[in-house]
Each structure stands twice: as C-alpha cells, then as structure tokens.
Amino acid sequence: MTSLTNRKTQVERKPMTAMEKLYLPAIIKGMGITFSHMFKKNPTINYPEQVRPFSSVFRGLHILNRDEEGRERCTACGLCAVACPAEAITMEAAERQTGEEHLYREEKYAAKYEVNMLRCIFCGLCEEACPKDAVYLSQTFAPANFGRQGFIYKKEDLLIPNPVTDPEGFAKAKGSIPQAK
Amino acid sequence: MAEEKKLFKVTIDNISVDVEPGTTILMAARKIGGDVVPPAMCFYSKLQGSGGKCRTCLVRVAAGSTADPRPMPKLVASCRTAVMDGMVVENITNPAVLEARKGVVEFLLLNHPLDCPVCDQAGECDLQDLSYGHGDAGTRYEFKRRTFERIDIGPYIQLHMTRCILCYRCVYTADQVAGQREHGVLDRGDHAQIATYIQKSLESPMIGNVIDVCPVGALTDRTFRFKNRVWFTKPVDAHRDCPHCKGKTRLWMRGDHVLRVTARKDQWGEVEEWICNECRFEKKKVSDWVIEGPTQVDRHSVINAGHYTNAVKPNEFFTKVLDGRKPKLLLDIHTVSDVNKVDLNLLPGPATGATFNGNPQATGNNTTDVKKGAGKNLAGTDSTNPNTP
Numbered sequence: 001m002t003s004l005t006n007r008k009t010q011v012e013r014k015p016m017t018a019m020e021k022l023y024l025p026a027i028i029k030g031m032g033i034t035f036s037h038m039f040k041k042n043p044t045i046n047y048p049e050q051v052r053p054f055s056s057v058f059r060g061l062h063i064l065n066r067d068e069e070g071r072e073r074c075t076a077c078g079l080c081a082v083a084c085p086a087e088a089i090t091m092e093a094a095e096r097q098t099g100e101e102h103l104y105r106e107e108k109y110a111a112k113y114e115v116n117m118l119r120c121i122f123c124g125l126c127e128e129a130c131p132k133d134a135v136y137l138s139q140t141f142a143p144a145n146f147g148r149q150g151f152i153y154k155k156e157d158l159l160i161p162n163p164v165t166d167p168e169g170f171a172k173a174k175g176s177i178p179q180a181k
Numbered sequence: 182m183a184e185e186k187k188l189f190k191v192t193i194d195n196i197s198v199d200v201e202p203g204t205t206i207l208m209a210a211r212k213i214g215g216d217v218v219p220p221a222m223c224f225y226s227k228l229q230g231s232g233g234k235c236r237t238c239l240v241r242v243a244a245g246s247t248a249d250p251r252p253m254p255k256l257v258a259s260c261r262t263a264v265m266d267g268m269v270v271e272n273i274t275n276p277a278v279l280e281a282r283k284g285v286v287e288f289l290l291l292n293h294p295l296d297c298p299v300c301d302q303a304g305e306c307d308l309q310d311l312s313y314g315h316g317d318a319g320t321r322y323e324f325k326r327r328t329f330e331r332i333d334i335g336p337y338i339q340l341h342m343t344r345c346i347l348c349y350r351c352v353y354t355a356d357q358v359a360g361q362r363e364h365g366v367l368d369r370g371d372h373a374q375i376a377t378y379i380q381k382s383l384e385s386p387m388i389g390n391v392i393d394v395c396p397v398g399a400l401t402d403r404t405f406r407f408k409n410r411v412w413f414t415k416p417v418d419a420h421r422d423c424p425h426c427k428g429k430t431r432l433w434m435r436g437d438h439v440l441r442v443t444a445r446k447d448q449w450g451e452v453e454e455w456i457c458n459e460c461r462f463e464k465k466k467v468s469d470w471v472i473e474g475p476t477q478v479d480r481h482s483v484i485n486a487g488h489y490t491n492a493v494k495p496n497e498f499f500t501k502v503l504d505g506r507k508p509k510l511l512l513d514i515h516t517v518s519d520v521n522k523v524d525l526n527l528l529p530g531p532a533t534g535a536t537f538n539g540n541p542q543a544t545g546n547n548t549t550d551v552k553k554g555a556g557k558n559l560a561g562t563d564s565t566n567p568n569t570p
Contacts, residue, residue, distance in 0.1 A: 091520065149512065152518060
C-alpha cells in the first residue's frame with residue numbers, strides 16, 4: 001500500500017544501547033529544556049491583578065449611556081430589541097413627567113431595561129441599531145456567577161455612572177480600562 | 182339593449198389597464214398594483230375630496246389621450262387627475278418623477294421632528310415608509326423647525342402638531358365619518374396647524390378614526406401612548422357586536438393583553454371599516470372580543486419581526502427523565518425579570534415612573550404641556566395665541 005504522505009518513517013525496533021539504558025543523558029537533556037524556560041519571558045499574566053488591553057472594538061457587557069448632563073439617553077424605542085438576534089433585550093417605556101427633565105433626555109424613557117446575558121451573543125447589533133447613542137458594548141465581560149439569576153442585567157446594572165456626580169466612574173466606564181465588576 | 186360602458190385604456194409604466202371613465206390615475210395604478218402605484222400621503226380613497234395636497238403621487242403624463250397625444254407640460258398629481266382614453270403615464274420609469282418625489286419628501290420632512298424613537302406611529306408610519314423608499318438620506322434645511330406644544334384633544338386622542346404634514350385627512354374624516362367637525366386647519370403657510378380653535382375636545386363617537394387616517398404620528402391614541410412599540414405587539418383580527426359600528430377591528434396584542442385596537446387596514450394602508458370610539462378605546466380585554474385569527478402581515482414588514490406562527494413548543498421531558506423530580510438548575514425568567522409585571526393595557530394613559538414603582542394605576546397627565554384646545558406654536562405666531570404680535 002502506498003503511503004498518503006511522504007513523511008512516513010519506519011519505526012525501528014532495535015534493542016537499546018548501553019548508553020540509552022542509563023536514561024540519565026535523556027533526563028538531563030529534558031530537564032535542560034525545562035530549566036531554560038525559567039529564563040524566558042513569562043507568557044501568562046496574573047489575572048485579575050493584571051489585565052491585558054482589549055481591542056478597541058471588543059464587545060463586552062452592555063452599558064446604557066448618559067449625555068453630558070447626566071440624563072439617560074435611552075428612549076425605549078425598541079430598535080435594539082428588534083435587532084437582537086438572540087432576543088435578549090426587553091424593556092418597558094414610561095413618560096417623562098414634569099420635574100424629571102434632568103433625569104431623562106427625551107419625553108419617553110425606559111423605565112425597565114433588561115439584558116439577558118445568558119441569551120446575549122455579544123454581536124453588537126443593538127449598538128448598531130441604537131439611534132440615540134444609548135447602548136454601547138463595553139470592554140468588560142460578564143463575570144462568573146454561581147446562579148443564573150445574576151445574568152439578568154437590569155437597568156441599575158447597565159447604567160453608566162453619572163458624569164456630573166461621579167465623573168471618575170463615568171470616565172472609567174467609558175474609557176478602555178478593563179475592570180472587574 | 183343594455184348600453185355597454187366604455188372603458189378607458191390607460192398605460193402606466195408600460196402596463197395597460199382598462200378602467201371606467203372618471204377614475205384617477207392613482208386608482209388605475211392601484212388596479213394594476215405592485216411597484217407602479219405612486220405613494221400617497223394625503224389621498225384617501227374613502228374620503229371625498231381628499232388628495233392633491235402632499236404632491237408625493239406626482240407622475241408624468243407622456244400622452245394625454247388618443248385624441249390629443251401631447252404630453253402634459255408639468256408633472257401632475259395622480260390622485261386628482263382623471264384618466265383619458267389612451268393616456269400614457271410614467272411613474273417609476275421616469276427619472277424626473279423620482280427626482281421630483283425626492284424633493285417632495287424633503288419638503289414634507291422640513292418641519293418634521295424625526296422623533297421616530299419616541300413616536301408611537303413608528304413602524305406603521307406612512308411618512309417613515311415614504312422617506313425610506315423615496316427620500317434622500319440627508320436634509321439641506323438649516324433653520325429652526327416649527328414646533329408646537331403637545332395637546333390632548335379629548336380624553337383619548339393626543340395631537341402632536343409638530344409632526345403634522347397638513348394632509349387634511351383628519352379634517353375630512355371628522356366631516357364625513359364622525360359627522361361633526363370640531364377641529365380644522367387654522368392659519369396659513371408655515372403657521373398652519375390642526376386645532377380645535379376654542380378649547381373644544383372632539384366628542385363625536387366616531388372621532389377615533391382620525392388616528393387611523395393620520396399618515397404620521399400627529400394624532401395618536403392616548404390609551405396606547407408609550408405602552409409598547411408597534412412591532413412588539415401582535416396584530417389579531419377580532420370582532421364584537423357593537424351598536425355603533427360594524428365592530429370589525431384589529432387587536433394589537435402582547436401576550437394576553439390587548440394594548441391597542443385599530444380598524445383593519447387594507448394593502449394601501451386605508452381603513453376597511455370605520456370603528457367607533459367604544460370599540461377602539463374602551464374594550465381592552467380579550468373577553469370583549471371574538472378573535473378570528475392572526476392578521477396576515479407582509480413578511481418584510483417590521484411588524485412581522487420576531488413573530489412566530491405555527492411555533493411548536495417542545496415537550497417538557499425533564500421530570501420524566503428525572504423520575505418525577507423537578508430540575509434544580511433551570512431558570513424561570515419570570516421569577517427574575519422585572520418586565521411585564523404591570524398590566525399596562527387597562528391604563529387610560531401613558532405609564533410613568535410611578536407606575537413601575539409601587540403605584541400601578543399611575544398615568545402621565547402632561548399637566549404642564551397641555552393647553553386645552555388649541556396648542557400654541559412655540560414661535561407664538563398663530564391666531565389662537567392671545568399674545569400674537
């Protein structure tokens with residue numbers, strides 16, 4: 001039978017020589033390779049104390065953005081939910097009342113907004129669909145959890161910190177600094 | 182001998198059709214159907230005298246008739262131009278028509294706020310469809326847009342004059358369907374607005390039909406305001422015994438909740454049977470209706486997005502496999518989720534923050550931006566404004 005590749009070698013079944021029977025040269029050779037790695041650069045990092053920078057187009061957990069005055073941008077238009085191929089987003093809208101103008105940008109806002117991170121495939125179509133610059137996929141990925149309940153992200157979990165009252169938190173959430181939740 | 186009715190032969194975009202004398206070009210095109218039908222924003226075949234205002238249905242008449250085959254000098258509004266025998270019409274085959282229509286769309290959008298993310302009409306808005314289908318991507322208008330305060334006319338209908346394109350359909354509906362007209366178009370030119378003039382709400386039992394004829398989101402259903410987006414509700418045909426109207430309606434359902442009731446619309450977006458206010462605004466329970474079945478919606482319509490028909494629910498096999506024990510790790514989303522906890526369908530108005538935080542009966546009442554009767558245009562230049570200079 002002809003071989004499929006030309007890399008075939010015949011296995012030799014000769015008895016070991018006296019040198020080979022000692023095993024020591026082979027062990028020393030192997031340990032040499034092992035110890036040489038102690039002087040090489042470490043390919044791993046100590047996560048989570050150290051983190052690697054993400055690509056700027058990394059798609060992680062969603063954030064609900066605010067405008068520069070700290071008002072919520074989302075108007076519950078439903079375009080993210082209709083664009084979502086995994087049907088992970090649900091919301092309920094409410095009307096902005098008098099005296100709430102500093103909280104919400106438009107006359108309608110999302111009273112409830114939920115992303116089911118178990119369903120989400122992080123495709124970023126919600127971000128593309130949003131006409132109000134409200135949904136962004138941040139550089140954070142979903143932390144591990146023992147229960148599934150923890151993966152239903154509600155509006156409190158998703159909203160970016162207020163840039164007026166908490167400028168540091170806002171900059172941190174907005175910037176590319178990866179952070180553990 | 183019965184006199185044979187002479188039919189006129191019209192050619193629209195190289196497709197010939199025989200129609201009765203007196204038919205307009207638009208109705209002849211609708212007889213052909215398909216892409217050759219010009220869009221219409223103000224024309225409504227069920228309302229006498231409508232049409233001729235928005236100019237989106239412009240077509241070119243390449244030959245007036247067999248007797249006089251000269252072309253018409255300018256583009257004509259197809260909804261108001263009657264056909265002649267041997268008329269040759271160009272609609273989508275003529276680039277000048279498409280260019281003119283682009284210009285018309287730009288004009289219609291001059292003062293339109295483009296607040297589609299907030300507007301309840303989005304998803305079934307004629308102006309949205311028109312500007313996507315025929316308009317340009319950008320606008321060249323750099324000035325301040327005309328803005329009005331939002332007003333409630335009557336307990337059920339909300340008027341956003343800012344979105345209005347002045348098609349007059351609602352005025353004709355109030356005249357011809359509701360029988361009593363309490364609103365009309367006031368002022369002229371840029372200041373023109375739909376208004377009830379002196380603090381009158383619309384009280385006719387058929388007045389709700391102005392919501393259905395409105396091609397934009399200017400007249401919207403207050404009982405549906407911000408309840409949900411059109412494309413997340415599922416249209417179902419239903420009927421009931423109604424003493425005021427035929428009772429044939431379309432319910433827009435979310436689960437078992439009737440969020441909105443509208444009249445049934447045909448393929449041109451026109452109402453098939455007018456319905457009364459009682460059916461439209463007060464019957465928001467499934468038990469009020471006899472449901473006929475889901476509405477056939479065009480496959481490419483956004484209203485069809487995410488709606489599954491003939492979906493098969495798989496059999497639950499866990500308890501069988503686990504010798505009768507219930508699975509521990511499964512998550513019932515309804516135990517965690519906060520959405521759909523409040524019954525919105527029976528609320529008479531929009532939900533507010535309080536509706537979701539402890540007071541499920543709370544509704545928005547817009548106390549500050551409601552001026553009973555006529556809304557002021559914010560430039561302060563209309564006849565209803567006592568401070569008009």
